Amino acid sequence: MTPRDAGTLVSAAEKAAVLIEALPWIQKFAGETIVIKYGGNAMISDELRRAFAEDVVFLRHVGVNPVVVHGGGPQINHMLEAVGVQSEFVGGYRVTTPETLDVVRMVLTGQVGRQLIGLINSHGPYAVGLSGEDAALLRAARKRAVVDGEEVDLGLVGEVTGVNPAAVQDLLAAGRIPVISTIAPEFDDHGNPTGEVLNVNADTAAGAVAAALGAAKLVMLTDVEGLYANWPDKSSLISSLSAGDLRRMLPDLVAGMIPKMSAALSAVEAGVPRAHIVDGRSPHSMLLEIVTTDGVGTQIIPDHEVAPVKEGSA
């Protein structure tokens, strides 16, 4: 055997090992729904976006029902700057005026969503875009935010008060991959539509959709390795924590981690068995999280699970 043959054999064995390692996870999640939140900070290159689309299509082909909820914060910032509209974040949420909302809606549904749908559909007729306004997918009410004990007016920002799972389940049953933009119609306290639409943080929406669908997992792709106990100390990455631990950490979290971890917590508390925060800057991190034994990033597990051992994709 020549060295070249030996190298080829080793490489083939390694490739086979990767496929075989995926087998129990594929069996576990076949027929299950996995909600994937694709953050705007994780879609920063063509390579990453293409890899994301491949991962989603791969999941679909091995029998998983992937549901994509996308963000687009940096893309919205870019457009707001281009049109000369100022915008600020309070407690991780964008203060949203009617003028800002027009840009948010246009960028999320008309630009970021369309681009993702196009990339997924370069592999076949899978992706169907819908916003919270379509098929009564989402209902929202004005989000109340309290910062330093003071109530802050976020404007046209929504919290999710209802999800119509049928809007997504119908698409899944037809073999499609729903790609959700997080604009939602506002409903008042009496359950009547006000005629306004609200800007819903994509993490918030993904958590609510995962809970309503009874998802087996919520995976959130962002631009950090996971949750750090002492941000920004990179040596403090948390690989696994319980919902109770996270509940205790929440008041000390800052910026984008507030909506993200609140959403992960509410999904797990609503019965989603795992929520994961994954670094979307490395290609295929989402697929590796789901179909390999060594999990990446931070996972949140329910309180009732004893011995919270990091088990990657379980």
Ligand SMILES: Nc1ncnc2c1ncn2[C@@H]1O[C@H](COP(=O)(O)OP(=O)(O)O)[C@@H](O)[C@H]1O
């Ligand atoms: N404890 C923390 N651990 C990790 N990241 C944190 C933490 N606190 C704040 N952050 C910030 O949160 C950001 C991720 O949130 P966000 O920008 O909203 O992401 P996305 O657009 O993917 O939803 C990180 O880039 C980091 O700057």
Ligand SMILES: CC(=O)N[C@@H](CCC(=O)OP(=O)(O)O)C(=O)O
């Ligand atoms: C209310 C609120 O903050 N809405 C977000 C919606 C987009 C989003 O959440 O995008 P990322 O996931 O990329 O951060 C915003 O306007 O930026």
